[in-house]
Amino acid sequence: MNKYIHVQRAVGYEKSRTEMIRQDILAGRLPCSFVTHALLGSYLVQAEIGDFDSSEHGTTGYLAEFTFAPQQSQQLLDKVRELHKTHKGQTPAEAELHYLENAKKLAMYGVDLHPAKDSEGVDIMLGVCASGLLVYRDKLRINRFAWPKILKISYKRANFYIKIRPGEFETFESTVGFKLSCHRQAKRLWKVCVEHHTFFRLMTPEPPQRQGLLPRLGSKFRYSGRTQYQSRGDEVLEEMLEEDGRGDEVLEEMLEDKEEMAEEMRC
Incomplete structure (x- = not known):
């Protein structure tokens, strides 16, 4: 199999897994703590929009299009923004991988x-x-x-x-x-x-x-x-x-x- 095609399929598979986990979290089937919601959310943002830019991301307004938890609060958005800053340099694939690695630690993951x-x-x-x-x-x-x-x-x-x-x-x-x-x-x-x-x-x-x-x-x-x-x-x-x-x-x-x-x- 062509190596490029193999990599593309792998990336697509990881993205689909991330989306399934995200839907389980939003539906309440995969309970998370506040800290875990924020951490997973920050990796999701890194994968979707890339590095934090203080000139564009001065407030949590840039997170308006995202939903990270069944009941989302301003406090959660503030924490996601804070953690997003720490992921500078991560590629979308790396951010997806970190998302999955942390999701696997949840007590109800895979149940x-x-x-x-x-x-x-x-x-x-x-x-x-x-x-x-x-x-x-x-x-x-x-x-x-x-x-x-x-x-x-x-x-x-x-x-x-x-x-x-x-x-x-x-x-x-x-x-x-x-x-x-x-x-x-x-x-x-x-x-x-x-x-x-x-x-x-x-x-x-x-x-x-x-x-x-x-x-x-x-x-x-x-x-x-x-x-x-x-x-x-x-x-x-x-x-x-x-x-x-x-x-x-x-x-x-x-x-x-x-x-x-x-x-x-x-x-």
């Missing part, structure tokens, strides 16, 4: 949230991430199930279940259940968990099962993409782009699967 209820009917949020399945109540994390501890992931109608490996002083496996709003949401959560569990925990994907003449009801999806182990040593950007394409095809096939229609009729 895919799903509203649910626990066994007592209390509203919670289930977060799927690289390390495992997280449980939040009132925006506080109250539990974590690491992927190595999870033996089985399943769903039935609107219920989602995980089977947990017994602890050091335990004899039997245990099953923890959660209730989603509907069958589709439970199945969506299950698929996301299967993908994460396979990608981050297994060195080799499960081989595709041989299919008989008749379709079988129930949850049969298996993630068939490359795992983290297999992806090492490759060109990271191209692998990620290729994976995105295959992932879309897999999801389309799953959504069109006749088994989903049969499952819907059973509910």
Whole structure:
């Protein structure tokens, strides 16, 4: 591949990631402190308009076109302007990189949230991430199930279940259940968990099962993409782009699967 094209694709990919994170922050899906809002905002400004110029940026008026937080204040704009001064000399690509590096430090970065209820009917949020399945109540994390501890992931109608490996002083496996709003949401959560569990925990994907003449009801999806182990040593950007394409095809096939229609009729 032409080196110039490779660099251009890399820059475009970083910009799209920055925009997705920015939208999550503005929507409140990625909570930030005041200082983090200001720091990320200053890198965003550096990437968009370049170095601070005292003759043009004498007041915070030059920041009027930007939105850095769900609830923006004059105090925040003052802090963004102050930090913008310190980034002199950074190229747009460097500023984008600093933005991403700091965004990755946020507690909720990379967590895919799903509203649910626990066994007592209390509203919670289930977060799927690289390390495992997280449980939040009132925006506080109250539990974590690491992927190595999870033996089985399943769903039935609107219920989602995980089977947990017994602890050091335990004899039997245990099953923890959660209730989603509907069958589709439970199945969506299950698929996301299967993908994460396979990608981050297994060195080799499960081989595709041989299919008989008749379709079988129930949850049969298996993630068939490359795992983290297999992806090492490759060109990271191209692998990620290729994976995105295959992932879309897999999801389309799953959504069109006749088994989903049969499952819907059973509910």
